[in-house]
Amino acid sequence: MxxxxxxxxxxxxxxxxxxxxxxxxxxxxxxxHEIVLIIRANRQNHKLLLSANPNYARIQLTQxxxxxxxxxxxxALMLRKYLEGAHLxxxxxxxxxxxxxxxxxxxxxxxxxxxxxxxAELMGRxxxxxxxxxxxxxxxxxxxxxxxxxxxxxxxxxxxxYIAPPQQEVLDPFTADNTQIFDRISxxxxxxxxxxxxxxxxxxxxxxxxxxxxxxxxPNEKMTVWKEFFTExxxxxxxxxxxxxxxxxxxxIFYRHLETQQTKVNSYTxxxxxxxxxxxxxxxxxxxxEQGNVLIKRVENEIKRNKTKLKKEKKH
Numbered sequence: 380m381x382x383x384x385x386x387x388x389x390x391x392x393x394x395x396x397x398x399x400x401x402x403x404x405x406x407x408x409x410x411x412h413e414i415v416l417i418i419r420a421n422r423q424n425h426k427l428l429l430s431a432n433p434n435y436a437r438i439q440l441t442q443x444x445x446x447x448x449x450x451x452x453x454x455a456l457m458l459r460k461y462l463e464g465a466h467l468x469x470x471x472x473x474x475x476x477x478x479x480x481x482x483x484x485x486x487x488x489x490x491x492x493x494x495x496x497x498x499a500e501l502m503g504r505x506x507x508x509x510x511x512x513x514x515x516x517x518x519x520x521x522x523x524x525x526x527x528x529x530x531x532x533x534x535x536x537x538x539x540x541y542i543a544p545p546q547q548e549v550l551d552p553f554t555a556d557n558t559q560i561f562d563r564i565s566x567x568x569x570x571x572x573x574x575x576x577x578x579x580x581x582x583x584x585x586x587x588x589x590x591x592x593x594x595x596x597x598p599n600e601k602m603t604v605w606k607e608f609f610t611e612x613x614x615x616x617x618x619x620x621x622x623x624x625x626x627x628x629x630x631x632i633f634y635r636h637l638e639t640q641q642t643k644v645n646s647y648t649x650x651x652x653x654x655x656x657x658x659x660x661x662x663x664x665x666x667x668x669e670q671g672n673v674l675i676k677r678v679e680n681e682i683k684r685n686k687t688k689l690k691k692e693k694k695h
Contacts, residue, residue, distance in 0.1 A: 384476055403416055411452070439650070496511040518537055618649060
């Protein structure tokens, strides 16, 4: 499963329950696209991970230990300036999209309270993390700087006005009323995952396939099935790590359409524990590969530089 809008909706609730009104104790940036906020809430320290990794973008609480660089990156320094000691006021998802606003209150240099927003956009290779001043909507900094030459729709640079990603004309399955939902699903020429994705926001492929599977089991009880599915998601989650011969899945409840393919199933208490289990070794392998590629590039550049230097020396 991808980290879709449905999973985002559920992890936001989990994080809100654990972190709201907590105080930021420490901020780390162990890797280029990942930050960790140590937040003290409910008499415990929690590690909030925000990742804009193009392959593993996510937000979660984590138990994983990270090694930090000896010199903190500029983005980490900016986060520390505005967020260390700040209180987390709210965590909000934009509709059912993969965009989450973490709103903090802190005192500025004059001692006045102001709100700072940490934005996580979890959109594959377009994922990013931004720090905003809520009062004027301007970007204070971003983990990835994107200029107009790279994106004509919006600029993600310090000082620029923040513009959210464009929204699609689809229904939010959590807020749409029964009439809207019934009209959409009853007029679909084919009731499959792709058709549901075209009508409802935030349905990743696996979630859409599961919902289509359940709807087709009882074609004359579509609204009952729909309500039962979303009730199970919101009231009876069962974080599940399911493996098949070809693929691995993480899901907030058990997805029945995968049952005949499964080779191994593990259940977890929280969504964050599930994400630690699913992502840790994958992300670590990806980092090793990335670091290896960087090293290879450096060696290639050094060889090229030495060859150029040698040619110049031969001419003399």
